[in-house]
Amino acid sequence: MxxxxxxxxxxxxxxxxxxxxxxxxxxxxxxxxxxxxxxxxxxxxxxxxxxxxxxxxxxxxxxxxxxxxxxxxxxxxxxxxxxxxxxxxxxxxxxxxxxxxxxxxxxxxxxxxxxxxxxxxxxxxxxxxxxxxxxxxxxxxxxxxxxxxxxxxxxxxxxxxxxxxxxxxxxxxxxxxxxxxxxxxxxxxxxxxxxxxxxxxxxxxxxxxxxxxxxDISSRVITVYGLNDTLNNFKFTEKNNAKEFLVKTKDIHFFIKELSNFNFEDIEIKKPDLEELFLKYYK
Incomplete structure (x- = not known):
């Protein structure tokens, strides 16, 4: 041990x-x-x-x-x-x-x-x-x-x-x-x-x-391009004709299901910078 x-x-x-x-x-x-x-x-x-x-x-x-x-x-x-x-x-x-x-x-x-x-x-x-x-x-x-x-x-x-x-x-x-x-x-x-x-x-x-x-803290950054609507259960920031969401890993399936009800051009999913994630968690 x-x-x-x-x-x-x-x-x-x-x-x-x-x-x-x-x-x-x-x-x-x-x-x-x-x-x-x-x-x-x-x-x-x-x-x-x-x-x-x-x-x-x-x-x-x-x-x-x-x-x-x-x-x-x-x-x-x-x-x-x-x-x-x-x-x-x-x-x-x-x-x-x-x-x-x-x-x-x-x-x-x-x-x-x-x-x-x-x-x-x-x-x-x-x-x-x-x-x-x-x-x-x-x-x-x-x-x-x-x-x-x-x-x-x-x-x-x-x-x-x-x-x-x-x-x-x-x-x-x-x-x-x-x-x-x-x-x-x-x-x-x-x-x-x-x-x-x-x-x-x-x-x-x-x-x-x-x-x-x-x-509880593991998340993914999901960027959705060409989305003109909002998703009621998820907060986002606007970045160059795109909406950027920070979604907990356990909620990704639910997020995709919600997103499928709307029209959008493209989607990108990536891991957030750990330093940034920790800062969010520390707060």
Missing amino acids: IKISNLKKYYGKNRGIEDVSIEIKEGEIFGLIGPNGAGKTTTIRILTGFLSEDAGEAKINGFKLPEDINKVKKDIGYIPGEVNFYGDMKIKEFLKFNRNFYDNVDVKYEKEIIELLGIDINKKFKELSLGNKKKVAILQALVHKPKYLILDEPTSGLDPLVQQKFYSLIKDHKKMGCAILFSSHILSEIEKLCNNFAMIKEGKVIKSGAIDDLR
Whole structure:
């Protein structure tokens, strides 16, 4: 189990996190969601032993962090938000080097991930694109089949096809009983993958619960062109011969049904900017 209780961290006078408490059980994917600067990475850096807390505590399998990080390090898989390994080392050399840190690297599983993600192991790390660097980070984090996965914006830089492959890998580890912390600012992937979530704002958890509770704030921006009428149940703003609606995800079916009673030229549905959505929710 991963357990964080009333965690606090400041960088001098600047706030990192103020009060964060979450609990992640085995076989669970827990989404930590918030805009940039909310405190997600600070929380993760304490969990992975890179930072010490000012107050509260973080534990993995009962071991307090960062003091006892060496007792659980071999059981952790970690994907950082920014991936930086040894630039002049070829990927195949890096993987051989990485095996020295774990007792249980499954070489067959290593090859399966390499093939699934399409990793060129003959290239040097510095020669890779951002997306290909992230693939290596995924491989390095999963290859020893850890009991705990800590993922900081793991899909940034990945194209949609690789993202789907990554999701399938994460789901497999969940089935193995892995406790997974999945930090993201992408609401849709938290909805898709996670069992529970916590929303963090200015270093504090302001909302948490089962993933179904996210439907109360999860929305889509629906722009309708050439609509001369109004929909009684939905507010809108006028933008260049179009009406823009912010519709809760759970209400989209009802919205489309209502809209079908009127004439319009075109419709566009997209995810809102998470920062904007959070500002609306915070108010």
